[in-house]
Amino acid sequence: MCADMKPANSTTWRTLQNIVSTPTNLVVEGGREVPLTTAANHLVSFFKKKAVKHPEAKEPQAPPRPTSMFRAITRQELVDALRYIKCHRACGPDDVYNEALVHLPKVARTALLRMFNRSLSRGIVPREWKRGTIVPFLKPGKPAGKVESYRPITLTSTMAKLMERIIHGRLRHLVTSENQAGFRAGMSATDVLMWLRAQVQPTSASKTPRTSAVFVDFSRAFDSVDHDLLLQRLQKLNVDPHLAHWTLNFLTDRQVRVRMGHRHYSRTEVFTCGVPQGTVLGPLLFNIFMEDLTADLNRSGALHYFYADDLTIVARGRDLELVLKQALDMLSHWPRTHFMDVNVGKTNVCHFRSRRDAPVLRYRSMELENVETPKLLGVTFSKHRGFGHHTKSMKNKSLKTLIKLSAVSNTLLGASRDAIRCFHLALVSSSMQYACPAWFGIASDTDLDTMDSVQAHGASLACGLPATTNTYDSLLEANVPSVSEKAKYLTFKAFLLSSLRGGPRAANVARCFPPSSEIGKLHTEITAAYGSVEPLADAPTLNHRIIIRPWTLEAVTKEMDDAVKKKVSGEAVAHRHPADHEVWTDGSYIEDTSSVAGAALIFKKGRATKQSLSVERGARAFAHNAWLYMPAYVALSPTSASTVVSVS
Known part of the structure; x- marks a missing residue:
């Protein structure tokens, strides 16, 4: 079986995933394993409790019937939405696959467009589109025996997702804040990590002021979005009444059930709050809902950045304690009016490069934990300079994966050399190179050598070489670049792209990689052959692509x-x-x-x-x-x- 494994075969990846991943199909209750159907019922009850409307929240009032001119969905909007559909994806409760929608003939597309326009003009979403099947995903590092360890991902109708994508195209211009990087085109977690690095990284020009950061964790953020407040937000932004009416109907009375395995389902429950995870429109509505908090934090004077529901607040200088207290006071007031709680147990603070007694910060009279190695979006920072803790965690994670990967890498009966190499690049090498612009240049040579040795171990596994083979020879035999060289290339590419986009991202990379750094020297060396390479001072910079409504x-x-x-x-x-x-x-x-x-x-x-x-x-x-x-x-x-x- 292992000898027949090929990277282009989906069955191969499913088999490998079963070997590498942690089992997630069991929920333990009272020390005993329960049947999958019972486990599904426990999970749906738990998810429903998280998506219950706050007692003080008002019932959303349906907006008056729109009297403005109806802007019909054009055929080009439908074609653009179909172009972004990805095939070979799971279907929803209606058992309609994306392949069926992509290959619709012209007559069927016309009928589908007519149905979409009728739904939007009347503000009514078909009942079948509001049904979903939750597939629970185990959170990284969480025990599989607890219901709170699972993240609910909803499978919905593919036709509903197609309609959502069209509505998404008409609403995405509402998110204009530079402080939100989640679920936005052209932005990623690397932007947030490089921003944090730029804030805490010392500069050689002058003495770096004290810097502190608060890492805020929201409880049930997506499940706590109040529909009435979201509707008010849309109306405040002068959204087309037809779009607001359709969005409210889309979120109201959603019916869901949990699926465990392939055929074990729970009972059906109705969710009255939140935006469904796994939909196209849900993340955008969440970003729109959080825009108010961004505006409030800007008034406090604290620097901050969102990646979805992960909030990082930074203050610098002598008054950082006062600034952070003001931001935390404002943060404690906002959840009371927007019915979203902060998980104080997972919210912590780090005082970077501070050797004096750290100030005590409180959230609603509860003291926040002071940590020396905060973790943000999968990258472990250090209170002092260096990324040794991140390197150690990446090494342990990669070695565990390589041990499991060795189960299919026998030189006689195992998978082919090319297949093992492909598995190594996808499962091990990519995780070590994740967000490399955030740590390249700060990580020591020892850290880079450690990751290169893990890379060479995977290369030796793919080629069937002895464990004592030289690192350079192993990488050369497997035709795999070292982590340090690949990270340098990816970092330089991110440096150029961020510099071109201008704005805050260009300022961040300029601070992270000054001319005296390795990336700065490489940039100077390469651009020397091009004559004048000064930035385009006369041309205003576009931070995002222009969206034509x-x-x-x-x-x-x-x-x-x-x-x-x-x-x-x-x-x-x-x-x-x-x-x-x-x-x-x-x-x-x-x-x-x-x-x-x-x-x-x-x-x-x-x-x-x-x-x-x-x-x-x-x-x-x-x-x-x-x-x-x-x-x-x-x-x-x-x-x-x-x-x-x-x-x-």
Whole structure:
């Protein structure tokens, strides 16, 4: 069986997952194992208790029937939503798979679009779309015998998810805060971790002020979202009444049941609070709900960053104790009005690089635990400089996985060499390289050597080499890069991307990687061959991609004249920032003059203007457009006839 394991086979990964993962199909009650159906009933009762409306919360009042003009869902919105559907995913209670929706013929898509518009115009969600099946996932490091150790992930109707994706496209522009990185395009957990590193990392220019951070853990955050307050928030943001009415109906009277194994189900329960985890719209609604807290914390003067429901508050300088107390006082008031609790037992504080007696911080008269190795989003920081604790935890985790992986790596009867190598890269190497921009440059050479030795151990396992084989030889034989080299590449890539995006993220990477650092020196060395590499000072920076609301543009149909189609297309392009244009070139350049020819098509107020370009010192940037994404970073020196200030 092991010899037939292939990375491209889904059965192989399911078998490997059963070997590597911890069993999660048993719930122990009173020291004894219970049947799966009984366990499912225990879990659904526990999840329902978490999603019960607060006694002081008001019942959501259905908004009045919308009188504004209904903005129908366009066929293009449906096509865009179908394009983002992922196949080979689990179906919901209706047993409709994504593959069926992707391959719908034109007539069926028209009928589906008509049904979506009818649902949105009336603000009514079909009952089948509000049914869900909860698949409990064991939280990392939690005992499988306790019901509170499981995270509820809901499987819902695939047609409901398709409709949610369309609604998501019309609501996502409401989340504008730079302090939320969870569930947002172009942002990830690495942004939060690099932000924290930038705050606590000492600078050589001057004496670094004292820095303290509070890591806040919310209890039942997604399950505590009050529907009435969420509706008020949507109305405050002037959301289309049809969208607000549909969203409230989508969240009301949701019926769920828990599935254990493949065919053991619990009884059906009705949830009256919260946003369902596992849906497309749930995370966005949660971010919208938390925008009020972000605004309150900004007024307190404390720096903070969200990743979904993980909140980190940072204060620096002499008044950090006062600033953190004000932030905690504001944080204690907000849950009372929004019916969301803070788990004080899991909320802790760390005073970085402080050798004096740490100030005592309290939340509602309860003292917060002072820790020296706080853990945020899977990365363990240290009170003092270094990442030794994170390295140790990654080593222990990786070695446990390698021990389990050795069960299928016999040189005679085990899986093939390429298969084991693929398993190692997916299960071990990727976990060690996780969020490497947050620790690369701070981790010591000893830490890097430790992770490289674990990488070499996995490489030796894949190739069937003796355990005493040299680290370099093992990596070379398996064609696997060392963790230090891969982390350096990924960190440099993140450095360039964050620098291009500008704003707070560019400031964070500039602080994390000054010119004297290894990444800073590498950047200087590479960009020296490109002439002028100063940032584009004249062009405003776009932190996020421009989102054009589809209902603000005139709908285009195939019956329209070409002139009308061209006009509407020009208006769509004009929504982009006037300083952001595309330049086309064949990549050729003149060696003697170091110049290159290009052309740009610029839309201004719906009218197209053609311009020819002759760019000095930009030839190599065009010709070597695949080398470390440098064309997007090089500041070109256009001639007097050119007004283009950015290159894509």
